[in-house]
Amino acid sequence: MSEDKSKKTESKADDSEDASNETSEASLSKASSSSSDQSSEFNEGIAEKVEDVVEDIVDDVKDKVEDVKEKVEDLVEDVKESLDDAKHTAESAISEVFGDEHEIRLQEDGEVKGIAAYFNHPDHLMYAAEQTRDSDYEKFDAYSPFPVHGMDEAMGLERSWIPWVTFAAGSTGFATAFGLQFGIMGFDWPMVFGGRPFIAWPSFVPILFELTVLFAGVTTAFVMLAAAGCFRKPFIIDKDITNDQFVLWISADDESFDIEDVITFMRKLNPHKIRAVREGHK
């Protein structure tokens, strides 16, 4: 984008240079033609004098045009230089965000999935998450090598609903063990063991407990992993997240997502790196 813009401004500068040259030459030819009309009606002496004067004037004008031309050329050089500078700044800004291969990347090798801001310290990430929570962005996340305490509040997340799953699964396990033992021992095949009643419920307690724990534990683990986004192909933003990097991520799925706006927003959070991550990046 900005590269095209700079090209356009460059060509505009060239046009204006040509235009200024044309106008100065046109005015010169007009002056010379009017003087030759007069020389045919008056005598030659006067004509020569006039010619001399005109020549002087023409020389002066030519000198002045030369000066102007030089000045214009200098100006053009300056403009070109400053344009180059601007281009470099733009390029470095882009490469900072898009990585070194930005030129290839800009030619679209996958849509932008989101933008990542990198931090070194968990507290810094926490601050960034708080700022994002208070902004318009909804689909954001904080990536860290280990759980950061207080991050749920910083991101504005409510308590996890996992305990309800544990409770429901535990109740199911309890009901299963209850039905199994009372059903079998009491109804399906009642038998007398040691003169005790068919349904000697105290001896059912251990299995009631064990199946409650078994159902609750296994279900909790699987549901948690599914809720945490496991069991599908992961989108790994950066390999250093599992090492020592803390990343604030704003997803491109967000309704108010706009690359430039997000980058501007993230710059205010003072990360040490901002990166746009594309699908299939390495």
Add this chain to the structure above:
Amino acid sequence: MSTAIRPEQIGHPEFEEHGGPLGGPNMVRETLVTGGKKWADVNNDVACHTERKPTKLWWGAFLISFALANLFFFGLASEVFVGVGVTGINHPVGWGVFIINFVFWIGIGHAGTLISAILFLFRQNWRTAINRSAEAMTVFAVMTALVFPLMHTGRPWYAAYWLLPIPNGRGPLWINFNSPLLWDVFAVSTYGTISIVFWYVGLVPDIATIRDRAVHPIRKKIYGLMSLGWVGKNRGWRHYETAYLMLAGLATPLVLSVHTIVSFDFAVSVIPGWHTTIFPPYFVAGAIFSGFGMVLTLTIIMRKVFALEDYITVNHLESMAKVVLLTSFVVGTAYLTEFIIAYYSGVEGERFHFSNRLFGPYWWAGWIMYTCNMAIPQLLWFKAIRRSIPILFVITLFVNLGMWFERYVIVVTSLHRDYLPSSWGMYNFQFADWALTIGSAGFFMSLFLIFCRVLPTICMFEVKAFMDPDKAARETEV
């Protein structure tokens, strides 16, 4: 401020005389991870062992363990093809080597769950360095233990019908839910499953770390599948932490229930030496005692072989030694209580049993048990001994030995002489008994050594969470 190092000062590098709030000395504990490590160092130090070829030391240890594991398989095969009589089992000692080893290995497992669940609920942060290896130990110990009750049926391919409520064509003739042996099936299989789940849930973020470090595409693929697609986002972490708390809350009563139910196998019968109400707490304390003994044995070797001294520091070992000392006391109290109650009850069979335990034909087993479990751990009262790694290592070996003999005494000494002198007998270890006992240790060690090679032996993300972020963070490039 005095310059001489006082005994209580060891392990507290920051020490200030009269610096405390009430005028006493102010002591700051050593950080959990020493050596000025950064977060990136944790990954390098722990994960590197899964990324390089095994050392000769590892191969040596593995080959010995694997040879012993084969001895184990041989013992099991001979027992299946010939019959359970290849072991020394007879009348009256019908529960020999199988139940001794079953109870021993299940007990070993308890320390892993204690460290990962109970110490988690008590917020004992030093557990982070050892919980991974302790949980792995639990999983492999339970796997080893499960072999024994399955195989001691003699016909393990029928065992499913005897052990599980499977609909069948015999009536249906169901299993007996009134039997402690059946409770045991449910308790141990639940314990094994929950231990594996707990262990694996803890592993997922660390396997993701190894996946992200992997260079070889096949390695990346395998660890990628094992990591289940974990990416470390906070919308995942929040569920993860809650689920971990739930699992810890479930595993805590579970671990207490398992050895309680194992002790019911004995306590519900009427054999002198078994028929006591003290058994559940006594077994649970014994399990934790033996488990911590084994954790110490394994971690002392592991920290040396894998150069993890900065993560598993002497302070960690000292904390574990304190747990060993405490549980030794609980077990010792139970031992003495048994004698007192046997005397006080006035029951002839009980009184005879406990004198038989000390002075009967198996007097040596009884004395080994009391010496190793009650007397030797008393050395841990001394701070210098708790912090001396070689002495601690030897003590833990005695603990392992003593706890194996505790089960030997409970099973064999109780059974070989009951109320009727006409039915007394002796139980002698045959070749198959030795093969199963020593072989099971080889089987367990083989699994543990493979674990050390392919999975991170320290829970990296938990260790990182308790490091000082101001010191451990990557330095920002200016």
